[in-house]
Amino acid sequence: MDIDAIMFQQFQKFIKKYHKKYSSVNEFLARYEVFRRNTMATFKEENSYRTGITKFSDLTHQEFAKIYLNLNYDAMAVANFNPHIVKISNAAPDSWDWRDHGYVSPVKDQGSCGSCWAFSTIANLEGLYYKGKGTMVTMSEQMLVDCDTYDSACNGGLMEYSFTWLQENGGIMTDTDYPYKGYKSTCKSDPSKYVDMTITGYTKLGSSSTTWDPVDEDEIKEFLYETGPLAVALNANPLQTYSSGILDKTSSQCPVSGMNHAVTMVGYGHDDASDKDYWIVKNSWGQSWGESGYFRIRRGNGTCGINCYITTATVSF
Numbered sequence: 001m002d003i004d005a006i007m008f009q010q011f012q013k014f015i016k017k018y019h020k021k022y023s024s025v026n027e028f029l030a031r032y033e034v035f036r037r038n039t040m041a042t043f044k045e046e047n048s049y050r051t052g053i054t055k056f057s058d059l060t061h062q063e064f065a066k067i068y069l070n071l072n073y074d075a076m077a078v079a080n081f082n083p084h085i086v087k088i089s090n091a092a093p094d095s096w097d098w099r100d101h102g103y104v105s106p107v108k109d110q111g112s113c114g115s116c117w118a119f120s121t122i123a124n125l126e127g128l129y130y131k132g133k134g135t136m137v138t139m140s141e142q143m144l145v146d147c148d149t150y151d152s153a154c155n156g157g158l159m160e161y162s163f164t165w166l167q168e169n170g171g172i173m174t175d176t177d178y179p180y181k182g183y184k185s186t187c188k189s190d191p192s193k194y195v196d197m198t199i200t201g202y203t204k205l206g207s208s209s210t211t212w213d214p215v216d217e218d219e220i221k222e223f224l225y226e227t228g229p230l231a232v233a234l235n236a237n238p239l240q241t242y243s244s245g246i247l248d249k250t251s252s253q254c255p256v257s258g259m260n261h262a263v264t265m266v267g268y269g270h271d272d273a274s275d276k277d278y279w280i281v282k283n284s285w286g287q288s289w290g291e292s293g294y295f296r297i298r299r300g301n302g303t304c305g306i307n308c309y310i311t312t313a314t315v316s317f
């Protein structure tokens with residue numbers, strides 16, 4: 001079987017697996033060409049992690065970024081900086097995973113809405129609620145998409161803006177009371193159904209007045225262990241083809257200036273086979289993506305800017 005036949009066979013499997021539907025023969029053929037180009041490119045890449053066919057393989061890199069990577073980069077440069085200084089106490093163990101302690105809800109799916117910022121915000125709040133109350137309550141990303149006037153719904157946002165809006169608004173509903181739709185609609189918030197937790201503001205990890213200063217990753221490790229799951233940002237361009245393993249890119253391959261996606265840091269560890277330290281990161285692209293909805297990324301090298309934007313809400317009960 002020649003390569004074209006193999007590619008077309010893989011495309012048919014891809015369509016079935018991810019329930020893809022195209023409106024015309026021309027769109028089908030155009031998507032096949034994009035799929036073929038993307039898949040062939042993964043064969044040529046030399047990576048220490050596994051890449052391959054993903055749910056995004058029929059999108060160009062530009063389409064992928066426009067639809068799924070909508071962190072408000074411009075806002076990050078001008079946002080107020082409220083640093084939290086971490087003193088290295090070596091309290092954090094060599095490895096830690098908040099999933100093992102009940103702080104992390106199941107992986108959710110933002111769909112084709114650029115609402116990663118809302119999912120990062122909510123995952124952080126869910127962890128803080130568990131820390132304070134000892135029970136998991138899943139909260140509403142859709143309420144942020146519909147109601148948060150500081151952010152731009154499916155067109156992007158920033159976690160600290162949403163923390164500020166939540167502080168001023170007075171609270172957040174559960175996703176049972178306000179389920180996710182994946183598009184912006186009329187705000188239907190009901191204060192009588194707000195979760196019993198008050199958002200009092202936010203803090204960001206850092207040691208100066210400069211938003212973009214990279215943070216020592218040992219400090220991030222201590223902060224994560226001290227706080228719970230953290231709302232973080234990174235350059236997620238390589239994640240379009242990520243399948244599994246420890247994402248490891250140089251600064252030229254994955255520059256900080258390309259930070260475009262919001263995720264949630266939930267743990268860290270060390271891989272003996274590769275002798276690499278890594279972060280465990282929760283994504284919002286469903287459980288069929290990556291490592292059951294998660295990815296691991298090299299820890300200690302500032303990979304893809306993972307050490308440049310670390311934030312958490314502050315709450316009271």
